[in-house]
Amino acid sequence: MSARRVILRCAALAAALAVPLAFGQGSTVDEIAKYRAALQDGNPAELWEARGEGLWKTPRGPKAATLEKCDLGRGPGIVKGAYAELPRWFADAGRVMDLETRLVWCMVALQGFTEADATKAPFGAGNDKKSDIEALVAYVSSESRGVPMNVSLAGPKEQEAYRLGQKMFYFRGGTHDFSCATCHGEDGKRIRLQDLPNLTTTAGARKAYTTWPAYRVSQGELRTFQWRLNDCFRQQRFPELIYGSDASIALTMFLARNANGAPFDAPAIKR
Protein backbone atom coordinates (compact mmCIF):
# COMPACT_ATOMS: atom_id res chain seq x y z
CA MET A 1 0.00 0.00 0.00
CA SER A 2 1.40 3.37 -0.97
CA ALA A 3 1.70 6.29 1.41
CA ARG A 4 -1.80 7.63 1.03
CA ARG A 5 -2.34 8.56 4.61
CA VAL A 6 -4.78 11.40 4.81
CA ILE A 7 -5.14 13.36 7.97
CA LEU A 8 -8.53 14.96 8.08
CA ARG A 9 -7.53 18.04 9.83
CA CYS A 10 -7.88 21.60 8.63
CA ALA A 11 -4.73 22.71 10.41
CA ALA A 12 -2.62 19.99 8.80
CA LEU A 13 -4.01 20.84 5.38
CA ALA A 14 -3.30 24.53 5.83
CA ALA A 15 0.24 23.72 6.94
CA ALA A 16 0.77 21.48 3.90
CA LEU A 17 -0.41 24.22 1.53
CA ALA A 18 1.85 26.77 3.16
CA VAL A 19 4.96 24.60 2.81
CA PRO A 20 7.38 26.09 0.28
CA LEU A 21 9.09 23.85 -2.24
CA ALA A 22 11.98 22.06 -0.59
CA PHE A 23 15.18 22.31 -2.58
CA GLY A 24 18.10 21.76 -0.23
CA GLN A 25 18.84 18.62 1.70
CA GLY A 26 18.39 20.44 5.04
CA SER A 27 14.88 21.60 4.28
CA THR A 28 13.90 18.14 3.00
CA VAL A 29 14.96 16.64 6.30
CA ASP A 30 12.91 19.28 8.11
CA GLU A 31 9.88 18.49 5.98
CA ILE A 32 10.21 14.76 6.65
CA ALA A 33 10.42 15.56 10.37
CA LYS A 34 7.23 17.66 10.08
CA TYR A 35 5.54 14.85 8.20
CA ARG A 36 6.44 12.40 10.98
CA ALA A 37 5.21 14.83 13.65
CA ALA A 38 1.89 15.22 11.81
CA LEU A 39 1.45 11.44 11.78
CA GLN A 40 2.59 10.87 15.35
CA ASP A 41 -0.86 11.70 16.71
CA GLY A 42 -2.87 8.70 15.65
CA ASN A 43 -0.04 6.27 15.00
CA PRO A 44 -1.65 3.09 13.61
CA ALA A 45 0.91 1.12 15.66
CA GLU A 46 -1.72 1.43 18.40
CA LEU A 47 -3.93 -0.94 16.41
CA TRP A 48 -1.14 -3.53 16.49
CA GLU A 49 -0.58 -2.92 20.20
CA ALA A 50 -4.28 -3.57 20.88
CA ARG A 51 -4.30 -6.73 18.76
CA GLY A 52 -1.08 -7.92 20.42
CA GLU A 53 -2.50 -7.41 23.89
CA GLY A 54 -5.48 -9.51 22.87
CA LEU A 55 -3.20 -12.27 21.52
CA TRP A 56 -1.12 -12.20 24.72
CA LYS A 57 -4.18 -12.74 26.90
CA THR A 58 -6.14 -15.19 24.73
CA PRO A 59 -5.73 -18.97 25.19
CA ARG A 60 -4.30 -20.27 21.92
CA GLY A 61 -2.48 -23.24 20.42
CA PRO A 62 -2.80 -26.99 21.05
CA LYS A 63 -2.41 -26.44 24.81
CA ALA A 64 -5.02 -23.62 24.82
CA ALA A 65 -2.77 -21.50 27.02
CA THR A 66 -2.23 -17.74 27.13
CA LEU A 67 1.20 -16.13 27.05
CA GLU A 68 0.63 -14.57 30.46
CA LYS A 69 3.11 -17.03 32.03
CA CYS A 70 5.79 -16.20 29.46
CA ASP A 71 9.01 -15.08 31.12
CA LEU A 72 10.54 -12.23 29.13
CA GLY A 73 13.43 -11.95 31.57
CA ARG A 74 11.84 -10.09 34.47
CA GLY A 75 9.79 -13.07 35.69
CA PRO A 76 6.76 -14.94 34.31
CA GLY A 77 4.13 -12.57 32.94
CA ILE A 78 6.06 -9.35 33.58
CA VAL A 79 5.82 -7.29 30.41
CA LYS A 80 6.50 -3.82 31.81
CA GLY A 81 10.05 -2.75 30.98
CA ALA A 82 10.99 -6.15 29.53
CA TYR A 83 11.88 -4.89 26.07
CA ALA A 84 14.40 -2.38 27.42
CA GLU A 85 16.47 -5.29 28.85
CA LEU A 86 16.49 -7.49 25.75
CA PRO A 87 18.35 -9.34 24.29
CA ARG A 88 19.51 -11.31 27.32
CA TRP A 89 20.59 -14.80 28.38
CA PHE A 90 17.78 -17.25 29.18
CA ALA A 91 18.91 -20.25 31.22
CA ASP A 92 15.75 -22.28 30.43
CA ALA A 93 16.43 -22.01 26.70
CA GLY A 94 20.23 -22.07 27.04
CA ARG A 95 20.50 -19.17 24.63
CA VAL A 96 20.75 -15.41 24.32
CA MET A 97 17.41 -14.28 22.91
CA ASP A 98 15.80 -11.14 21.59
CA LEU A 99 12.08 -10.50 22.06
CA GLU A 100 10.99 -12.24 18.90
CA THR A 101 12.91 -15.47 19.51
CA ARG A 102 11.67 -15.43 23.10
CA LEU A 103 8.06 -15.05 21.95
CA VAL A 104 8.51 -17.99 19.58
CA TRP A 105 10.05 -19.99 22.44
CA CYS A 106 7.04 -19.20 24.68
CA MET A 107 4.56 -20.05 21.92
CA VAL A 108 6.26 -23.44 21.57
CA ALA A 109 6.79 -24.16 25.29
CA LEU A 110 3.55 -22.76 26.72
CA GLN A 111 1.02 -22.95 23.90
CA GLY A 112 2.28 -26.11 22.20
CA PHE A 113 2.79 -24.64 18.72
CA THR A 114 5.46 -26.20 16.56
CA GLU A 115 8.37 -23.89 15.82
CA ALA A 116 7.39 -23.94 12.13
CA ASP A 117 3.85 -22.79 13.01
CA ALA A 118 5.09 -20.07 15.35
CA THR A 119 7.46 -18.61 12.75
CA LYS A 120 5.41 -19.09 9.59
CA ALA A 121 4.38 -15.43 9.28
CA PRO A 122 7.06 -13.30 10.95
CA PHE A 123 6.41 -10.34 8.63
CA GLY A 124 2.80 -9.45 7.86
CA ALA A 125 1.49 -8.56 4.41
CA GLY A 126 -1.95 -7.00 4.43
CA ASN A 127 -5.26 -8.24 5.71
CA ASP A 128 -4.91 -11.82 4.47
CA LYS A 129 -1.49 -12.40 6.00
CA LYS A 130 -1.46 -10.72 9.38
CA SER A 131 1.53 -11.45 11.59
CA ASP A 132 0.78 -12.42 15.17
CA ILE A 133 4.40 -11.86 16.13
CA GLU A 134 4.43 -8.27 14.88
CA ALA A 135 1.32 -7.57 16.97
CA LEU A 136 2.82 -9.22 20.07
CA VAL A 137 6.05 -7.27 19.61
CA ALA A 138 4.04 -4.04 19.33
CA TYR A 139 2.26 -4.79 22.60
CA VAL A 140 5.31 -5.91 24.58
CA SER A 141 7.55 -3.09 23.35
CA SER A 142 4.85 -0.47 24.04
CA GLU A 143 5.04 -1.53 27.70
CA SER A 144 8.65 -0.27 27.80
CA ARG A 145 7.88 3.22 26.49
CA GLY A 146 9.87 5.73 28.54
CA VAL A 147 11.96 3.03 30.25
CA PRO A 148 15.73 3.63 29.85
CA MET A 149 17.50 0.97 27.78
CA ASN A 150 19.34 -1.34 30.14
CA VAL A 151 20.87 -4.29 28.28
CA SER A 152 23.23 -6.30 30.46
CA LEU A 153 26.54 -7.82 29.42
CA ALA A 154 27.02 -9.56 32.76
CA GLY A 155 27.07 -13.12 31.42
CA PRO A 156 29.76 -14.67 29.20
CA LYS A 157 27.20 -15.61 26.51
CA GLU A 158 25.89 -12.06 26.43
CA GLN A 159 29.43 -10.73 25.98
CA GLU A 160 30.03 -13.29 23.25
CA ALA A 161 26.86 -12.18 21.43
CA TYR A 162 27.91 -8.53 21.70
CA ARG A 163 31.39 -9.25 20.32
CA LEU A 164 29.95 -11.31 17.46
CA GLY A 165 27.47 -8.53 16.68
CA GLN A 166 30.26 -5.97 16.66
CA LYS A 167 32.27 -8.11 14.29
CA MET A 168 29.27 -8.51 11.99
CA PHE A 169 28.66 -4.76 12.00
CA TYR A 170 32.12 -4.12 10.53
CA PHE A 171 32.29 -7.26 8.34
CA ARG A 172 32.42 -6.44 4.64
CA GLY A 173 31.00 -8.87 2.12
CA GLY A 174 28.43 -9.56 -0.56
CA THR A 175 28.42 -8.42 -4.18
CA HIS A 176 28.80 -4.77 -3.13
CA ASP A 177 31.51 -5.39 -0.53
CA PHE A 178 29.31 -3.63 2.03
CA SER A 179 29.34 -3.79 5.79
CA CYS A 180 26.71 -2.28 8.08
CA ALA A 181 29.33 0.40 8.82
CA THR A 182 29.58 1.35 5.15
CA CYS A 183 26.23 3.14 5.47
CA HIS A 184 25.97 3.52 9.24
CA GLY A 185 29.52 4.48 10.22
CA GLU A 186 29.64 8.16 9.24
CA ASP A 187 27.46 11.21 9.77
CA GLY A 188 25.45 12.62 6.88
CA LYS A 189 25.00 9.44 4.85
CA ARG A 190 21.69 8.83 3.17
CA ILE A 191 19.75 6.51 0.90
CA ARG A 192 17.86 8.71 -1.56
CA LEU A 193 16.37 11.34 0.78
CA GLN A 194 16.42 9.26 3.94
CA ASP A 195 19.11 10.20 6.43
CA LEU A 196 20.89 7.18 7.84
CA PRO A 197 21.85 7.15 11.51
CA ASN A 198 25.52 6.88 12.38
CA LEU A 199 25.35 3.85 14.63
CA THR A 200 28.96 4.17 15.78
CA THR A 201 28.08 7.25 17.85
CA THR A 202 26.15 7.00 21.10
CA ALA A 203 23.55 9.54 19.99
CA GLY A 204 23.01 7.80 16.64
CA ALA A 205 22.75 4.32 18.16
CA ARG A 206 20.31 5.53 20.81
CA LYS A 207 18.05 7.38 18.41
CA ALA A 208 17.92 4.47 15.96
CA TYR A 209 17.41 1.59 18.38
CA THR A 210 14.81 3.28 20.60
CA THR A 211 12.52 4.05 17.63
CA TRP A 212 12.03 0.45 16.49
CA PRO A 213 9.60 -1.30 16.18
CA ALA A 214 7.75 1.20 14.02
CA TYR A 215 4.70 1.55 11.82
CA ARG A 216 5.94 1.98 8.26
CA VAL A 217 3.46 4.23 6.48
CA SER A 218 4.73 3.20 3.04
CA GLN A 219 4.01 -0.44 3.84
CA GLY A 220 0.98 -0.04 6.08
CA GLU A 221 2.57 -2.51 8.48
CA LEU A 222 4.21 -2.51 11.87
CA ARG A 223 7.82 -3.63 11.49
CA THR A 224 10.01 -5.21 14.14
CA PHE A 225 13.77 -5.13 14.69
CA GLN A 226 14.19 -8.54 13.05
CA TRP A 227 12.51 -7.08 9.97
CA ARG A 228 14.80 -4.03 10.09
CA LEU A 229 17.92 -6.21 10.08
CA ASN A 230 16.45 -8.52 7.46
CA ASP A 231 15.82 -5.58 5.12
CA CYS A 232 19.29 -4.11 5.75
CA PHE A 233 20.78 -7.45 4.71
CA ARG A 234 18.65 -7.40 1.56
CA GLN A 235 19.86 -3.90 0.70
CA GLN A 236 23.46 -5.00 1.33
CA ARG A 237 22.93 -7.99 -1.00
CA PHE A 238 23.91 -10.27 1.85
CA PRO A 239 22.49 -13.80 2.12
CA GLU A 240 19.05 -13.72 3.72
CA LEU A 241 19.24 -13.28 7.47
CA ILE A 242 17.52 -16.28 9.07
CA TYR A 243 14.67 -15.23 11.34
CA GLY A 244 15.67 -15.61 14.98
CA SER A 245 19.17 -16.87 14.13
CA ASP A 246 22.08 -16.40 16.53
CA ALA A 247 23.56 -13.97 13.99
CA SER A 248 20.43 -11.79 14.03
CA ILE A 249 20.38 -11.81 17.84
CA ALA A 250 24.09 -10.97 18.07
CA LEU A 251 23.66 -7.92 15.83
CA THR A 252 20.60 -6.86 17.84
CA MET A 253 22.61 -7.28 21.04
CA PHE A 254 25.38 -5.02 19.73
CA LEU A 255 22.95 -2.29 18.67
CA ALA A 256 20.69 -2.55 21.74
CA ARG A 257 23.58 -2.42 24.19
CA ASN A 258 25.01 0.67 22.45
CA ALA A 259 21.67 2.42 23.07
CA ASN A 260 21.87 1.84 26.83
CA GLY A 261 20.70 4.77 28.94
CA ALA A 262 18.33 6.28 26.39
CA PRO A 263 14.59 6.13 27.13
CA PHE A 264 12.85 3.65 24.88
CA ASP A 265 10.40 5.46 22.58
CA ALA A 266 8.56 2.98 20.37
CA PRO A 267 6.45 1.72 18.63
CA ALA A 268 7.20 4.78 16.54
CA ILE A 269 6.05 5.86 13.11
CA LYS A 270 8.30 6.05 10.08
CA ARG A 271 7.87 6.95 6.49
Added chain:
Amino acid sequence: MPDPMKIRANVAGDWTEIKVLMSHEMETGQRKDAAGKVIPAWFIQNVAVTHNGRTVLSAQWGPAVAKNPFIAFKFKGGAKGDKVVVTWQDNRGEKRTDEATIG
Protein backbone atom coordinates in the same frame (compact mmCIF):
# COMPACT_ATOMS: atom_id res chain seq x y z
CA MET B 1 -15.31 -9.21 12.71
CA PRO B 2 -13.18 -6.12 12.07
CA ASP B 3 -10.60 -5.08 14.64
CA PRO B 4 -11.66 -2.51 17.25
CA MET B 5 -11.08 1.22 16.83
CA LYS B 6 -8.96 3.31 19.15
CA ILE B 7 -10.97 6.31 20.32
CA ARG B 8 -9.76 9.20 22.43
CA ALA B 9 -12.22 11.85 23.62
CA ASN B 10 -11.13 14.78 25.76
CA VAL B 11 -12.64 18.05 26.88
CA ALA B 12 -10.54 21.17 26.25
CA GLY B 13 -12.40 24.31 27.29
CA ASP B 14 -15.74 24.55 25.45
CA TRP B 15 -14.68 21.94 22.96
CA THR B 16 -14.54 18.18 23.00
CA GLU B 17 -11.78 16.77 20.83
CA ILE B 18 -12.33 13.33 19.35
CA LYS B 19 -9.56 11.26 17.77
CA VAL B 20 -10.37 7.97 16.13
CA LEU B 21 -8.01 5.41 14.63
CA MET B 22 -9.69 2.71 12.52
CA SER B 23 -8.30 -0.59 11.33
CA HIS B 24 -9.15 -1.05 7.66
CA GLU B 25 -7.37 -2.09 4.48
CA MET B 26 -8.95 0.72 2.36
CA GLU B 27 -8.25 -0.98 -0.98
CA THR B 28 -8.62 1.48 -3.84
CA GLY B 29 -9.65 -1.00 -6.53
CA GLN B 30 -6.73 0.29 -8.63
CA ARG B 31 -4.08 -2.19 -7.52
CA LYS B 32 -3.31 -5.57 -9.02
CA ASP B 33 -2.07 -8.67 -7.24
CA ALA B 34 1.00 -10.74 -8.19
CA ALA B 35 -1.07 -12.63 -10.79
CA GLY B 36 -2.18 -9.40 -12.50
CA LYS B 37 -5.75 -9.59 -11.22
CA VAL B 38 -7.38 -6.39 -9.99
CA ILE B 39 -7.79 -6.33 -6.21
CA PRO B 40 -11.41 -5.29 -5.67
CA ALA B 41 -12.13 -1.97 -3.98
CA TRP B 42 -12.83 -2.28 -0.28
CA PHE B 43 -13.15 0.86 1.77
CA ILE B 44 -15.10 2.58 4.52
CA GLN B 45 -18.05 4.44 3.04
CA ASN B 46 -19.87 5.95 5.98
CA VAL B 47 -18.66 7.22 9.32
CA ALA B 48 -21.01 8.49 12.00
CA VAL B 49 -20.24 9.83 15.45
CA THR B 50 -22.95 10.46 18.02
CA HIS B 51 -22.84 12.14 21.41
CA ASN B 52 -25.77 11.30 23.69
CA GLY B 53 -27.74 10.22 20.63
CA ARG B 54 -27.05 13.47 18.75
CA THR B 55 -25.06 13.13 15.53
CA VAL B 56 -21.94 15.28 15.78
CA LEU B 57 -20.19 13.99 12.66
CA SER B 58 -21.40 12.23 9.59
CA ALA B 59 -18.98 11.55 6.74
CA GLN B 60 -18.98 9.81 3.38
CA TRP B 61 -15.60 8.42 2.45
CA GLY B 62 -14.17 7.05 -0.75
CA PRO B 63 -11.21 4.92 -1.81
CA ALA B 64 -8.78 7.87 -1.61
CA VAL B 65 -8.68 7.73 2.19
CA ALA B 66 -5.59 6.00 3.58
CA LYS B 67 -5.22 2.55 5.05
CA ASN B 68 -5.85 2.50 8.81
CA PRO B 69 -7.51 5.94 8.71
CA PHE B 70 -7.24 8.53 11.45
CA ILE B 71 -9.82 11.25 11.98
CA ALA B 72 -9.75 14.11 14.49
CA PHE B 73 -12.44 16.72 15.01
CA LYS B 74 -13.98 18.94 17.68
CA PHE B 75 -17.52 19.67 18.74
CA LYS B 76 -19.18 21.82 21.39
CA GLY B 77 -21.40 20.62 24.17
CA GLY B 78 -19.62 17.52 25.45
CA ALA B 79 -19.00 16.95 29.15
CA LYS B 80 -16.72 14.61 31.08
CA GLY B 81 -18.26 11.17 31.49
CA ASP B 82 -20.50 11.44 28.40
CA LYS B 83 -20.50 8.59 25.91
CA VAL B 84 -19.38 9.01 22.32
CA VAL B 85 -20.29 6.30 19.81
CA VAL B 86 -18.41 5.86 16.53
CA THR B 87 -19.70 3.64 13.71
CA TRP B 88 -18.26 2.90 10.31
CA GLN B 89 -19.64 0.86 7.46
CA ASP B 90 -17.67 -0.29 4.43
CA ASN B 91 -18.71 -1.05 0.86
CA ARG B 92 -18.98 -4.76 1.68
CA GLY B 93 -21.60 -3.93 4.28
CA GLU B 94 -19.29 -4.72 7.18
CA LYS B 95 -19.80 -2.55 10.24
CA ARG B 96 -17.96 -1.72 13.38
CA THR B 97 -19.21 0.29 16.35
CA ASP B 98 -17.14 1.32 19.35
CA GLU B 99 -17.79 3.73 22.17
CA ALA B 100 -15.65 5.85 24.44
CA THR B 101 -16.15 7.96 27.52
CA ILE B 102 -15.17 11.62 27.35
CA GLY B 103 -12.28 12.26 29.73
